[in-house]
Amino acid sequence: MTDRTADVVIVGGAVMGSSAACHLAQRTNFSGQVVVLEADPSYQTCASARSAASIRQQFSSEINIEISLYGISFLRDIGTNLAVSGEQPVIDLKEGGYLFLATPDKLAILEENHALQTKLGADIGLFDQGGLSNRYPWLTVDDLSGGCHGLSGEGWFDGYALLQAFRKKARSLGVDYVGERAEKIERTGADWCIHLSSGDRLSAPILVNTAGASGGAEICKQVGLSVPIHSRKRCVFTFECRETLPDFPLLIDPTGTYVRPEGAGFICGSAPAEDDDTDSSDFDVDYNLFEEHIWPTLAHRVSAFEAIKPGAAWAGHYDMNLFDHNAFVGPVPGIDGFYLALGFSGHGLQQAPAVGRGLSEIIISGGYETLDLSPLSIERLWSTTPLVERNVV
Numbered sequence: 407m408t409d410r411t412a413d414v415v416i417v418g419g420a421v422m423g424s425s426a427a428c429h430l431a432q433r434t435n436f437s438g439q440v441v442v443l444e445a446d447p448s449y450q451t452c453a454s455a456r457s458a459a460s461i462r463q464q465f466s467s468e469i470n471i472e473i474s475l476y477g478i479s480f481l482r483d484i485g486t487n488l489a490v491s492g493e494q495p496v497i498d499l500k501e502g503g504y505l506f507l508a509t510p511d512k513l514a515i516l517e518e519n520h521a522l523q524t525k526l527g528a529d530i531g532l533f534d535q536g537g538l539s540n541r542y543p544w545l546t547v548d549d550l551s552g553g554c555h556g557l558s559g560e561g562w563f564d565g566y567a568l569l570q571a572f573r574k575k576a577r578s579l580g581v582d583y584v585g586e587r588a589e590k591i592e593r594t595g596a597d598w599c600i601h602l603s604s605g606d607r608l609s610a611p612i613l614v615n616t617a618g619a620s621g622g623a624e625i626c627k628q629v630g631l632s633v634p635i636h637s638r639k640r641c642v643f644t645f646e647c648r649e650t651l652p653d654f655p656l657l658i659d660p661t662g663t664y665v666r667p668e669g670a671g672f673i674c675g676s677a678p679a680e681d682d683d684t685d686s687s688d689f690d691v692d693y694n695l696f697e698e699h700i701w702p703t704l705a706h707r708v709s710a711f712e713a714i715k716p717g718a719a720w721a722g723h724y725d726m727n728l729f730d731h732n733a734f735v736g737p738v739p740g741i742d743g744f745y746l747a748l749g750f751s752g753h754g755l756q757q758a759p760a761v762g763r764g765l766s767e768i769i770i771s772g773g774y775e776t777l778d779l780s781p782l783s784i785e786r787l788w789s790t791t792p793l794v795e796r797n798v799v
């Protein structure tokens with residue numbers, strides 16, 4: 407058994423843990439040792455590797471919009487932000503925009519969200535039924551009264567490449583990645599003592615929980631914190647379409663079903679019905695969801711999707727925050743040296759740049775220096791003041 411020490415231990419080395427590690431290591435006022443514990447260095451099953459990897463400004467809460475505005479600027483400059491020895495990462499960012507569609511009963515909400523998004527600087531166009539029909543001739547608009555399209559600053563990218571770019575940059579700056587699971591966590595004086603799967607122990611005064619759907623809630627439990635974070639399965643289906651549909655955006659149907667281009671084809675998905683959306687950790691694909699709900703919905707919205715060729719599919723897990731579908735980020739009052747970035751509820755990949763940066767600020771300087779992430783503090787759980795986000799996909 408080996409004992410070692412570090413200044414910061416990050417549990418979970420996928421996109422969030424690696425962004426935090428990278429931002430910590432980039433700071434000029436910090437030269438401490440950062441260790442990232444990652445139970446599965448192949449990253450086969452983590453959300454970061456199974457994501458639809460898209461970024462949008464079309465949220466309803468100010469903090470989520472601000473986070474994504476920073477996110478897109480970071481992704482656009484990823485080559486310079488995360489270059490290692492002159493080698494620039496490529497994440498294949500496509501700014502095709504989200505197209506949120508609204509039925510008459512939801513138009514007022516769409517307009518309200520649009521007003522907030524544009525006030526904060528997001529480049530979102532609002533279109534009435536006629537405008538939608540002119541812009542997207544392939545779209546069935548009979549039951550729609552409007553839609554919002556991200557004209558720039560929204561789109562999709564290679565999420566796995568983003569995770570690897572953060573990881574590579576962090577390692578180049580001296581961050582140590584250890585391919586082991588944090589099995590047990592104890593408090594020993596001013597330090598956290600983390601028992602690893604090998605039997606080794608690692609101690610540090612600062613512990614950051616970025617263990618996602620598969621481990622985040624359990625880590626919290628071990629330090630005496632109860633969080634309403636649950637692992638919820640989401641399936642992604644690929645298909646090819648006979649017709650060419652140029653400049654197709656990431657379309658969000660009023661039912662919540664989404665579809666976007668991927669290579670020469672498309673990917674799509676939808677949350678299961680509420681009653682079927684139970685805690686889950688398996689990776690079985692729910693093909694019924696595609697056959698019975700997703701495909702009929704898409705074929706109604708875009709008639710070209712009546713004739714498609716279904717392809718591969720996969721399942722991943724959201725770290726779903728059942729309290730308000732937003733992440734808990736930052737320090738946990740009353741638990742010294744314990745930090746969270748958990749509960750992203752399906753929008754964590756795009757939030758990784760801002761959240762990693764914010765964590766590095768608050769850990770080292772004791773406060774947020776750029777974007778104030780305190781609206782994401784866990785204190786809102788305790789005061790039962792949810793951060794309501796109406797656009798959860």
Ligand SMILES: Cc1cc2nc3c(=O)[nH]c(=O)nc-3n(C[C@H](O)[C@H](O)[C@H](O)COP(=O)(O)OP(=O)(O)OC[C@H]3O[C@@H](n4cnc5c(N)ncnc54)[C@H](O)[C@@H]3O)c2cc1C
Pocket residue numbers: 417418419420421422423443444445446449452453454455456457458459460461586587588589616617618619620621622640641642721722723724725747748750751752753754755756757
């Ligand atoms: C199908 C799907 C579609 C999505 N689409 C989008 C999207 O379009 N846009 C977007 O922004 N987000 C999307 N998301 C959400 C996004 O992928 C996640 O919010 C984000 O990847 C979370 O990153 P993370 O690093 O916090 O967690 P994860 O990627 O889950 O990583 C957690 C890591 O912690 C490790 N770990 C767990 N327990 C331990 C332990 N005890 N010790 C050591 N290591 C441990 C795991 O092995 C894992 O690698 C999607 C997610 C899914 C599943």
